[in-house]
Amino acid sequence: MGGDVEGKSLRILVVEDEALVAMLIEDALTLYEHKVVGVAENVAAAMVIAMCEPIDLALCDIRLADGDSGEEAAAQLAAFGIPSLYLSGNCPARTDNPLVVGYMAKPFPTAALGRAVIAAHAVAQGGQPQAMPSGMQLYDHDCRAGPAIGQA
Amino acid sequence: MLEGEPGGIIAIHDDPPVLHDGLPRRYLTIIAEAAERLLAADDPAAMVDELFALICDELKLDVFFNYRLDGDRLVLEAHGGISPHHAAGAAVVELGQPICGVAARDRSKLHVTAIQSSPDPSLDFAKDVGLDAFACTPLIHGGRLLGTLAFARRWAGRFEADELNLIHIVCSYVAIAKHRLRTEAEMRHALERQERLLHELNHRVRNALQLAISIVGMEFDVPDADTPLAAKRRAVARLEAMATAHRPLYATDRLGQVDVEALVRGVAEQTVGHDVAVLVDGIHSLSVERGVALALAIHAILLGNGDLEMIRVGLRLMDGVARLAVGFSAPSLAGDDRNGVEVPRSIGLLLRQLHAAIDRDGSGMTIHFINET
Numbered sequence: 001m002g003g004d005v006e007g008k009s010l011r012i013l014v015v016e017d018e019a020l021v022a023m024l025i026e027d028a029l030t031l032y033e034h035k036v037v038g039v040a041e042n043v044a045a046a047m048v049i050a051m052c053e054p055i056d057l058a059l060c061d062i063r064l065a066d067g068d069s070g071e072e073a074a075a076q077l078a079a080f081g082i083p084s085l086y087l088s089g090n091c092p093a094r095t096d097n098p099l100v101v102g103y104m105a106k107p108f109p110t111a112a113l114g115r116a117v118i119a120a121h122a123v124a125q126g127g128q129p130q131a132m133p134s135g136m137q138l139y140d141h142d143c144r145a146g147p148a149i150g151q152a
Numbered sequence: 153m154l155e156g157e158p159g160g161i162i163a164i165h166d167d168p169p170v171l172h173d174g175l176p177r178r179y180l181t182i183i184a185e186a187a188e189r190l191l192a193a194d195d196p197a198a199m200v201d202e203l204f205a206l207i208c209d210e211l212k213l214d215v216f217f218n219y220r221l222d223g224d225r226l227v228l229e230a231h232g233g234i235s236p237h238h239a240a241g242a243a244v245v246e247l248g249q250p251i252c253g254v255a256a257r258d259r260s261k262l263h264v265t266a267i268q269s270s271p272d273p274s275l276d277f278a279k280d281v282g283l284d285a286f287a288c289t290p291l292i293h294g295g296r297l298l299g300t301l302a303f304a305r306r307w308a309g310r311f312e313a314d315e316l317n318l319i320h321i322v323c324s325y326v327a328i329a330k331h332r333l334r335t336e337a338e339m340r341h342a343l344e345r346q347e348r349l350l351h352e353l354n355h356r357v358r359n360a361l362q363l364a365i366s367i368v369g370m371e372f373d374v375p376d377a378d379t380p381l382a383a384k385r386r387a388v389a390r391l392e393a394m395a396t397a398h399r400p401l402y403a404t405d406r407l408g409q410v411d412v413e414a415l416v417r418g419v420a421e422q423t424v425g426h427d428v429a430v431l432v433d434g435i436h437s438l439s440v441e442r443g444v445a446l447a448l449a450i451h452a453i454l455l456g457n458g459d460l461e462m463i464r465v466g467l468r469l470m471d472g473v474a475r476l477a478v479g480f481s482a483p484s485l486a487g488d489d490r491n492g493v494e495v496p497r498s499i500g501l502l503l504r505q506l507h508a509a510i511d512r513d514g515s516g517m518t519i520h521f522i523n524e525t
Contacts, residue, residue, distance in 0.1 A: 019501035024366035089358030107361040145413060
């Protein structure tokens with residue numbers, strides 16, 4: 001088993017409407033000893049899970065089922081204090097949502113997911129990631145100290 | 153049309169209008185200025201407003217109406233010198249309806265004189281606006297009717313020949329400018345559409361690659377005893393099923409929709425290795441994302457079931473709700489599980505994505521779901 005680089009096991013919500021992609025994400029995160037508390041295909045399903053489970057980080061696709069948007073999901077999750085990392089083929093170049101930490105563009109390297117969630121969680125907690133996988137980008141929010149970090 | 157009479161509607165045949173030596177020098181200045189402004193214009197309505205401001209003093213104009221051709225009618229795009237009430241009354245003119253509708257239908261320049269003393273009921277609206285002279289020019293470019301531009305006076309019952317000549321020259325420039333603006337707008341629209349398609353293509357390619365990774369990754373769930381060659385074959389077959397879902401992508405009128413019959417037939421024949429009879433009731437389509445999920449689910453269900461005899465696709469009413477049902481007639485799939493069938497994790501996830509259920513009866517198995525697309 002992989003085990004994550006910083007020894008943290010995070011509780012992750014996967015907001016993804018493609019069943020097999022969600023399965024891949026879930027398997028990869030489980031391999032790195034994170035716990036996927038639920039998979040939601042739209043905003044409503046994400047909020048149901050968010051109200052029932054403590055969540056450290058949400059991984060949000062942008063285009064969801066029923067015409068829903070991952071940006072809307074991230075906005076509603078932010079109201080619960082839940083940070084997000086976009087995981088999509090069409091990630092927005094910027095966001096006004098300070099709890100959206102950054103993004104990884106599809107197709108993403110599965111092996112990098114474990115480090116990506118640790119890095120995203122560290123940034124959401126106000127820290128700096130020790131290691132950030134290739135392909136992950138952080139948003140440059142004004143409220144965050146320091147410049148945006150590109151590819152590590 | 154009362155051609156040549158002192159009052160009423162007069163058609164003028166001076167195509168194309170010419171800049172002759174007898175035109176007053178100040179007209180030539182106005183024409184040059186109008187051409188310059190029209191060349192730089194970027195808004196069709198504001199352009200005519202500006203033109204009216206430029207020529208109204210010289211020609212002592214009180215009113216203008218600029219119509220845009222919209223299907224088989226004219227829509228008022230810009231106007232000046234009339235009340236909101238009259239503008240509302242003139243908002244839409246059918247082709248053939250006096251005065252601008254006649255000019256547009258006949259593609260003919262009209263000069264209407266002595267309106268106030270005319271008994272012609274077709275001029276009642278112009279009379280009500282207080283107009284006495286009216287010059288309407290169809291805006292035509294390259295044989296294509298774009299609309300009309302009309303100028304009118306309240307204070308006099310006619311326009312002089314030089315004045316009409318100036319109006320017609322300026323209107324021919326307006327037609328060119330409107331054609332240019334329309335062409336630019338069409339090009340902008342085409343570029344925007346191309347950009348959207350490129351964005352969509354980018355999304356689809358990225359998504360398809362991600363899905364392909366997931367499909368190959370499904371082999372991690374297969375027991376260790378399996379051979380690497382068998383694993384590769386399964387992965388390739390799943391990728392082919394996914395590709396089959398993309399193949400009939402443009403078979404329906406709606407972009408991004410997959411034709412269900414072509415999808416089901418393609419995946420079934422590819423999976424069982426022989427021709428399959430597909431009976432379809434109606435035409436059904438799915439979004440490409442759901443199409444891929446259905447293709448992979450069908451592939452997983454039919455794998456190793458070479459006794460497939462027939463597939464039926466159609467709507468099934470269940471609890472008052474129409475569900476799209478894809479039924480597989482195959483003895484090896486038959487059973488008695490009308491309340492759902494136990495399926496492997498990957499199929500279960502695909503069914504969840506489709507919001508689908510599976511049941512079995514004596515003849516085979518059926519996937520059914522509400523098709524929201």
